[in-house]
Amino acid sequence: MKKPKLYLLILIFCSCGTAKNTKSDICLYEVGIPSIIEMKSDSYSTSDYGIIRGQFLNRADSLPIENGLIKFAEFIKIADKNGEFTIDLSPDSYDVEFSFLGFNKISKSINIKNKEIVNLKIYLGIADSWTDFETDNPRKLKKYIKKQNRERKEKYGI
Template sequence: MNNIKIYLLAIIFVGCSTPKRQMTDICLNVRGIPSKVSQSRIKETTNKTIGTIRGYIKNRIDSIPNTNAIITSKDFPDKIGYYSADENGFFEFQIEEGEYELKISSLGTDDLKKNVSVMNGQAVELEIFIGIGNSWTDFSTENPRKLKKKIRKQNRERKRKYGG
């Protein structure tokens, strides 16, 4: 049965011809009468550059995902307003390139503020531990060496603080 479907699709698309490279053609054969639907490709040129901010929000004491945390910023109230974490504590949104001050708040915890720099095509990943006396780690995935350096630094700080 799959071979018949593939054969029929091949017959339909072999009969299609593309008159111009700028057009995408879809041919439909209905009762032997070919129909053609054309769609032109539109290249959108904008000066806006987009980056991504994503990460996890966890409780400071037990590292359980915080599902009621809300992320706001005075820098983008008209773009997003606020963004909340899902049931796994994960959040992700795309935003224009620039500097933003994020405010992470949750019921029964101190608010946490952090300045984040977003660059074109860059994904900024955050791991936020929220509670009374907040802490968090952040890193950028743009440069693997920089990430490795930050992880080593964090590990040294943890060894110094907790022993090891």
């Protein structure tokens, strides 16, 4: 009596939490792409504050990410439709987190000096995921996902 229950648990676990009655349902782990930040601080403003200026981009295709979140201390800022943002800050050191739903978040410690402009390019990488597929050929799909994961590892150094 215990063995059938065990088999039932294995079937439920292997289906990524979905209860489908097809033999071609398969759940696979897809490796994401890590996020990176490019930072330059080579210009100065006439303001008495420091300025962080930047843009959110998708690391996979370099397209802007609309409404990316910038968090530090108790402050949250949202990027515009082109993924761009500008923040005036008093001179200090800040731990800043950049994120957006479905992407890997990234944090950076930024030291702002008086009248300094820090330019950032935030390349957010796609987050790791478990994906539930329905296919007629699970072996072919597994092979494709493994190839995709291997290519991402070679390209992005995961």
